Amino acid sequence: xxxxxxxxxxxxxxxxxxxxxxxxxxxxxxxxxxxxxxxxxxxxxxxxxxxxxxxxxxxxxxxxxxxxxxxxxxxxxxxxxxxxxxxxxxxxxxxxxxxxxxxxxxxxxxxxxxxxxxxxxxxxxxxxxxxxxxxxxxxxxxxxxxxxx
Amino acid sequence: xxxxxxxxxxxxxxxxxxxxxxxxxxxxxxxxxxxxxxxxxxxxxxxxxxxxxxxxxxxxxxxxxxxxxxxxxxxxxxxxxxxxxxxxxxxxxxxxxxxxxxxxxxxxxxxxxxxxxxxxxxxxxxxxx
Numbered sequence: 001x002x003x004x005x006x007x008x009x010x011x012x013x014x015x016x017x018x019x020x021x022x023x024x025x026x027x028x029x030x031x032x033x034x035x036x037x038x039x040x041x042x043x044x045x046x047x048x049x050x051x052x053x054x055x056x057x058x059x060x061x062x063x064x065x066x067x068x069x070x071x072x073x074x075x076x077x078x079x080x081x082x083x084x085x086x087x088x089x090x091x092x093x094x095x096x097x098x099x100x101x102x103x104x105x106x107x108x109x110x111x112x113x114x115x116x117x118x119x120x121x122x123x124x125x126x127x128x129x130x131x132x133x134x135x136x137x138x139x140x141x142x143x144x145x146x147x148x149x
Numbered sequence: 150x151x152x153x154x155x156x157x158x159x160x161x162x163x164x165x166x167x168x169x170x171x172x173x174x175x176x177x178x179x180x181x182x183x184x185x186x187x188x189x190x191x192x193x194x195x196x197x198x199x200x201x202x203x204x205x206x207x208x209x210x211x212x213x214x215x216x217x218x219x220x221x222x223x224x225x226x227x228x229x230x231x232x233x234x235x236x237x238x239x240x241x242x243x244x245x246x247x248x249x250x251x252x253x254x255x256x257x258x259x260x261x262x263x264x265x266x267x268x269x270x271x272x273x274x275x276x277x278x
Contacts, residue, residue, distance in 0.1 A: 021262040074174060083170050090168045093213065094261045097240025105245040111167060111215050 002148055006102070007031050007131055010058070010146050013098040017091060018137055022073040029134035040132055040143045041120035043067075044085060046092030052108035056128070056148035058099075060092040066140035085114045095144060160276060161187045163205040165196040165222065166238070167214040171261075175209055175238065178265040181272050193217025197225045204230060207276065210255070212239040212246065223253045236275045238263070 011028050018026035034040060045061035067087050068079040076083060089112030096109045130147035162184045166172045172189045179186070188203045190196035194216040196208075208226065212219035219237060226233055237250045240261040247258040259271040 017262050020264055023264075071170065074170070075177060076170060076173060078173075086168050086170045090170055093168075094240040097213065097261070098242045100241050100243040100246065103243075105241075105243045107243075109213060109241075111213060 002131055002146060006148075007133070007146065009099050009102045010095060010131075010144055011133055013095045014133060014135055014144050016098065017094055018135075021094075022070055022137075024073060024138060026135050026137040029136065031131045031133045034130050034132045034145075040145060041115070041117065042142065043117060044088040045115045045120065046089035046112045047115060048092045048096040048112055049110035050096070050107065050148060051110070053104065053106040054148045057145075058092060058096045058109075058147075059145045060088060060095060060142065061145065062088060062091075062142035063140060066137065066142055069138060069140070085116075088112075089114050157183055160184050160206040160234075161203065162207040162209070163188045163190065163196070163200065163203060164209050165190045165193070165214075165219070166209070166211040167191050168211070171211070171238075175268065178268050179272055180265075180269055181276070181278075183276060183278075184272065193219060193222030193225070196222050197229075200226050200229055200233075205233065207234045207236070207272075209236045209238045209272075212237060212241055212250070220250060220253055223250065223255055227254045234275050236271055238268075 015026055042061045043064040045059045047057055047059040050056045067084045071079045071083055071087055093112050100107050128147055128149055130145050133144040135142045160183050164172050164175050176186050187205055188199050190199050192214040210219045235255040236257040237255045238259045242260050250258055257271055257275045
């Protein structure tokens with residue numbers, strides 16, 4: 001189970017990602033505990049499996065429009081399906097990888113698995129309770145979901 | 150009479166990352182006139198195969214990749230070309246990982262996410278500018 005300090009690691013990592021990668025800051029809402037994780041999965045989710053000193057998943061889920069605009073802000077002209085899926089995984093990978101600054105090198109992250117609404121249950125398949133970190137960026141809303149034992 | 154300045158050597162660069170968005174971002178953002186991107190690879194195994202054909206002078210290298218990770222890739226490419234300059238570009242932000250990459254033979258470490266300026270500064274430092 002995460003404590004407040006650990007949740008802050010992911011909040012700070014998320015804020016840092018948007019500010020640095022897109023040049024546009026994100027605001028983060030109050031993290032909350034969630035039981036129905038499938039309900040927070042949006043158009044796409046990048047899912048990172050966690051092993052080592054912690055077990056669980058971290059995922060970033062966002063609407064397609066937001067991912068397209070993020071690509072544009074990164075000066076990417078190709079906002080097609082492949083790059084949208086790629087980006088959602090890269091965001092999840094970066095937020096999870098950055099968390100090793102606090103969790104240490106035995107916080108082992110997998111390569112991303114990409115899910116969409118059709119297989120949202122895969123993304124949501126975690127045991128235990130999850131913290132949802134709501135993200136507001138420009139006119140969009142997304143979520144970082146952290147479920148760690 | 151003043152000496153004619155020696156032209157600076159052009160360097161061939163390879164980009165290795167499993168993310169297409171990241172490969173394109175690095176290629177688009179790097180603005181060093183000495184660097185020419187000659188190839189990209191999607192994981193460590195692909196990188197080693199293409200490295201033998203392209204023999205780049207400079208490499209940007211992700212760490213978390215399928216098939217073969219970046220640390221193992223460093224060991225392989227250094228056996229092929231010991232003076233290749235390697236900039237690890239990774240989200241893994243713990244000091245131990247950066248130290249391990251440098252100890253294995255990488256020459257620099259840039260943490261994701263990064264700005265264009267941070268990328269170009271890291272590449273300039275890598276090639277000694």
